[in-house]
Amino acid sequence: MIIAVVGSDGAGKSTVTSLAVDRLVEAGEPAQLVERWRIVDNPDYPATRFLRPPVSDLRLCVAEMPNPPRFLFLMWSIGMALLGERSQPPAGDEAVDEAVGVLDGYWMKHAASEIVYGMDRGWVESVVAGLPVPDLVLYLRLEPEAAWRRKEHDLVPYECGMDPDCGRDNFLRHQGAILSLLDEWSARHGWVEVDATLPLDTVVDRVVTAVRSARATGSAKAVDAVR
C-alpha cells in the first residue's frame, strides 16, 4: 500500500512523514518512510550505486540540470525509491498488501514546480500518470505566507523561482503558482486535505490515523477517518 504525504515547500512533508512513520514503527506497525534520497549510498538499492553522497551536492546538481532531464531525474529517483529496493517482497506476496510505504512528497510538488518553470503541463501529467497510483494522498495545505515564515532562513533558489537571493516576493509568487496546481490536482484526484497550520502533533495524528485506517479498511474509509 502506498500513502503519499504531499504539499508545497515548507508544508511539513518531511517533518510530518518522519514523525508519523516513527510513531507507527514504534507501535510495531509495518510502515516504511520512502523518500528519494534514500537511494543514495544504500546497499538496499544496488542499482543506484553510481550515485555518490553527499546528498547536499546531489541536490545542487539537480537544481543545475536543464529540463526535461531535471524533471525526469526527479521522477526517476522517487520511482526508484519506491520500486527499486532489493528487499521488496515479490508481487502477490501477502506482505505487499500489509506493508505501507509512506512517501515524503512523491511526484506532486516537483511536477507542479516544473510546470511553473515552463514544462508542458500535458506532458508532465502524462509522465506522472505512469507512476504507481497511491492508495491515499494526504495533502498538507499551507499558504505561501505561512510557508515563508517557516522557511525564510532556509531556502534554496529552486523554491523561489530560481531567484539567487531567495527573495520574499519571488518565493510567494512561485509557491502561489505551485499551490494553485496542487489545489487543482487535489480536487481532480480526491486527495485528502489536512490543514498544515494545525499544531504539529495534530497533523501527525491525522496522518497516523489515516495510515492505520487505510491498512485496516482500505483507502476509501481512510479518507473518512481523516476528515
Ligand SMILES: Cc1cn([C@H]2C[C@H](O)[C@@H](COP(=O)(O)OP(=O)(O)O)O2)c(=O)[nH]c1=O
Ligand atoms: C511541520 C512543521 C514544520 N516547521 C518547519 C520545519 C522546517 O524548518 C520547515 C519546513 O518543514 P519541512 O518538513 O521540511 O517541509 P517540506 O518537507 O514540506 O518542505 O518548517 C514548522 O515550523 N512547523 C511545523 O508544524
